Amino acid sequence: MxxxxxxxxxxxxxxxxxxxxxxxxxxxxxxxxxxxxxxxxxxxxxxxxxxxxxxxxxxxxxxxxxxxxxxxxxxxxxxxxxxxxxxxxxxxxxxxxxxxxxxxxxxxxxxxxxxxxxxxxxxxxxxxxxxxxxxxxxxxxxxxxxxxxxxxxxxxxxxxxxxxxxxxxxxxxxxxxxxxxxxxxAQEGYGRPRGINSEGLKRRGFDAGRISSIKRAYRALYVSGTSLEEARAKLAEIAGESEDVRAVLEFIDSGERPLLR
Structure with a gap:
């Protein structure tokens, strides 16, 4: 060179x-x-x-x-x-x-x-x-x-x-x-939900009560084994006391693609 x-x-x-x-x-x-x-x-x-x-x-x-x-x-x-x-x-x-x-x-x-x-x-x-x-x-x-x-x-x-x-x-x-x-x-299958972003929520100032409500919503949606409609009904109950869970419900209801479950 x-x-x-x-x-x-x-x-x-x-x-x-x-x-x-x-x-x-x-x-x-x-x-x-x-x-x-x-x-x-x-x-x-x-x-x-x-x-x-x-x-x-x-x-x-x-x-x-x-x-x-x-x-x-x-x-x-x-x-x-x-x-x-x-x-x-x-x-x-x-x-x-x-x-x-x-x-x-x-x-x-x-x-x-x-x-x-x-x-x-x-x-x-x-x-x-x-x-x-x-x-x-x-x-x-x-x-x-x-x-x-x-x-x-x-x-x-x-x-x-x-x-x-x-x-x-x-x-x-x-x-x-x-x-x-x-x-x-090797890659195995597609992505799956694996819990909530608790650490990120703590860093953004979410208190323990808010995080607990979000965890309850997650369990209802992903861990309970119920249908999406049944899970949604449970979310509606939790949403009465949690603005964050209401936001989850709004997200589900406004989506055009199937929810990843």
Whole structure:
């Protein structure tokens, strides 16, 4: 590869450091505090924000968004970073965020990985080496991925989960627990209701009485084993003392598609 090349339409801030043989495509943006190692190729319309360190011999294809702020409401603008190793391929529209202050402040990706189109690596994740993330695979925050892991298309990994080395996650699977090394995970059926969002309600100021009424409504609708009409009658009873349950009833009555049960 030839010496450093930056397309005339690209913007490279003065504080960026580009190694020998780096190529920056048309209309791409490289911010201050970005370091890019030798022979790495940045395609057109990419954005790389800092602090970010990228190793050598990487290929970042067009429209990737690298090193953006963490998508975390608690983030207050502190200095956090992203570190990417060597020989990775990052395809179109992939997004990789920097870390957060309270979790070490760093998102890390190792060497020789393939992150295909529309993949997302959220804040404070750690990805090993030789992994393949197929199209639209998504990591929530604080996920740890071992070496040689394959995530099939449309896989979603819940925050704080660990995926052990050599694991395989099948297409469309949603993972909300740790997966040991070597294990295969497959999608099983469609989504099912799994209780109410109690923690989220507490964070939004719902008191114990309100949450208790909502739980009673949930049990009537999903746990009692009755028909929808019978469950609706029970909801109507509870709604007499709960504005929240009345809102549930209004939602059911106003829907055009069948209720997920």
């Amino acid at each position: 030839s010496d450093l090349f930056v397309h005339p339409s690209a913007v490279v801030e003065p504080g960026a450091k580009l190694g020998n043989g780096v190529r920056v495509g048309a209309f791409s943006y490289i911010a201050d505090e970005v370091e890019i190692g030798a022979n790495t190729e940045i395609g057109p319309h990419c954005s790389i924000h800092g602090p970010t360190r990228i190793g050598r011999d990487n290929r970042i294809i067009g429209h990737a968004a690298i090193g953006g702020e963490p998508q975390d409401k608690k983030y207050a603008g502190g200095r956090v970073e992203l570190v990417i190793g060597d020989r990775n391929t990052i395809r179109e529209f992939a997004t990789i965020n920097r870390g957060t202050e309270g979790a070490g402040g760093c998102t890390r990706i190792g060497d020789d990985n393939w992150l295909l189109a529309y993949t997302h690596v959220a804040h404070d994740c750690s990805v090993g080496n030789h992994c393949v993330f197929s199209n639209n695979a998504t990591l929530a925050g604080h996920v740890s991925i071992g070496d040689h892991v394959i995530l099939s298309g449309f896989v979603g990994i819940h925050q704080f989960c660990r995926i052990g080395a050599h694991a395989f996650i099948g297409m469309g699977a949603f993972v909300n627990g740790d997966v040991p090394p070597f294990v295969m995970v």
